[in-house]
Amino acid sequence: MEQYSFDVDAGNFQQVVLEGSQQVPVLVDFWAEWCGPCRALKPLLEKLAAEFQGKFILAKVDSDKNQDIATQFGVRGIPSVKAFFGGAIVDEFSGAIPESEIREFLKRLIPSPAGELHIAAGRARDQGNLAEALKLLGEAAQLDARNEAVRLDAADILVELGQLDEARRLFDSLSPLARMEERAQQVLARLGFAEGGRQSGDAAGLRSRIAEQPDDMAARMQLANQLVAAGRHQEGLEELLEMVRRDRAWNEEAARKAILAVFSLLGGLGPLVPEYRRKLARVLN
Numbered sequence: 001m002e003q004y005s006f007d008v009d010a011g012n013f014q015q016v017v018l019e020g021s022q023q024v025p026v027l028v029d030f031w032a033e034w035c036g037p038c039r040a041l042k043p044l045l046e047k048l049a050a051e052f053q054g055k056f057i058l059a060k061v062d063s064d065k066n067q068d069i070a071t072q073f074g075v076r077g078i079p080s081v082k083a084f085f086g087g088a089i090v091d092e093f094s095g096a097i098p099e100s101e102i103r104e105f106l107k108r109l110i111p112s113p114a115g116e117l118h119i120a121a122g123r124a125r126d127q128g129n130l131a132e133a134l135k136l137l138g139e140a141a142q143l144d145a146r147n148e149a150v151r152l153d154a155a156d157i158l159v160e161l162g163q164l165d166e167a168r169r170l171f172d173s174l175s176p177l178a179r180m181e182e183r184a185q186q187v188l189a190r191l192g193f194a195e196g197g198r199q200s201g202d203a204a205g206l207r208s209r210i211a212e213q214p215d216d217m218a219a220r221m222q223l224a225n226q227l228v229a230a231g232r233h234q235e236g237l238e239e240l241l242e243m244v245r246r247d248r249a250w251n252e253e254a255a256r257k258a259i260l261a262v263f264s265l266l267g268g269l270g271p272l273v274p275e276y277r278r279k280l281a282r283v284l285n
Contacts, residue, residue: 003050003054004049004050004052004053004054004056004057004058005045005046005049005050005057005058005060006057006058006059006060007060007062008028008059008060008061008066009061009062009065009066009069010066010068010069013059013061013066013069016057016059017059017084018084018087019087020057020059021057021084021085021086021087021088022086022087024054024055024056024057025055025056025057025083025084025085025090025109025110026056026057026058026059026083026084026085027045027049027056027057027058027059027081027082027083027084027109028059028060028061028073028081028082028083028084029041029042029045029058029059029060029061029079029080029081030061030063030070030073030075030078030079030080030081030082031060031061031062031063031078031079032062032063032064032078033062033064034064035078035079037078037079037095037096038078038079038096040096041079041081041096041097042060042079044099044102045058045060045081045102046058048099048102048103048106052106052110055110056106056109056110063075063078063080073089077094079094079095079096080092080093080094081093081094083105083109085109090109091105091108091109093105112143112144113143114140114141114143114144114147114150115140115144117136117137117139117140117143118136118137118140118147118149118150118153120136121133121134121136121137121140121153122153124136125153125157130157130160130161133153133157134154134157134158134161137150137153137154137157138154141154148174148175148178151170151171151173151174152170152171152174152178152183152184152187154170155167155168155170155171155187155191156187156190158170159187159190159191159194162194164191164194164195164198167191167194168191168195171184171187171188171191182264182267185264186264186265186267188264189261189262189264189265190229190265192261193225193228193229193236193258193261193262193265194225194229195225196221196222196225196229197222197225197226197227197228197229201222203223203226203227206219206220206222206223206226207223210223214246215246215247217243217246217247217250217251217255220239220240220242220243220255221240221243221251221254221255221258223239224236224239224240224243224255224258225258227239228258228262228265233262233265233266233272234272236262237259237262237272237276240255240256240258240259240262241255241259241276241279241280241283243255244256244259244280244283244284245283248283248284256280256284259276259280262276263276263277
């Protein structure tokens with residue numbers, strides 16, 4: 001039982017809960033000695049932790065002795081159980097609920113076999129092993145063909161591997177609702193820039209064309225596509241901004257739309273987005 005159930009305080013909360021939840025869900029049980037319902041709930045959670053054999057970890061926090069932790073995570077009454085995954089609270093319940101309800105709670109929380117493969121694929125990708133990540137995503141898709149997040153991650157990896165036709169096929173297989181999500185829009189933008197730069201020649205040749213004909217908007221767009229696809233976002237934004245300065249209306253305002261696509265690719269975050277929003281506004285006005 002102790003292998004999957006820990007007493008946690010300020011000294012090990014970071015390791016057991018925040019870091020541990022990067023691997024498996026962690027249930028944090030806020031309890032106290034004087035609390036009758038806590039004494040009923042805690043052994044039940046310990047029994048389930050042992051039964052599930054590491055599919056989740058139980059972290060028991062004495063709220064009287066760890067009031068700072070309880071306050072930090074919004075505990076207003078006990079027993080209070082908060083589920084962490086990926087370092088953040090993803091679900092919670094209060095009170096000594098029946099075992100059947102706890103099992104339903106765990107069913108929602110613990111990844112399915114396909115979900116476990118999806119998580120493993122994310123780890124492989126973080127380690128730079130794209131081929132292994134793609135293989136794991138393929139296995140996950142076989143177990144759960146309706147999981148659009150799996151297909152989206154596979155499409156993103158295919159873009160990184162330069163397999164753009166297959167990436168486009170996977171992206172186009174997503175439902176309209178899934179395509180509207182922010183993550184999908186980022187992948188779509190990355191795919192679009194990669195497709196735009198695929199058959200545009202080498203960057204040196206494009207720069208030579210632009211030097212000879214500064215108003216060659218097609219060459220500038222091809223170069224911008226290449227730069228953004230290579231992760232050189234600021235250089236690509238500068239090229240696109242110059243296009244807006246020279247001919248805002250070219251190809252139905254393609255440069256302005258491409259700048260907005262870069263913002264989408266960056267998730268609206270980071271210093272480049274507000275900086276180039278201001279620059280674009282000055283050029284347009």
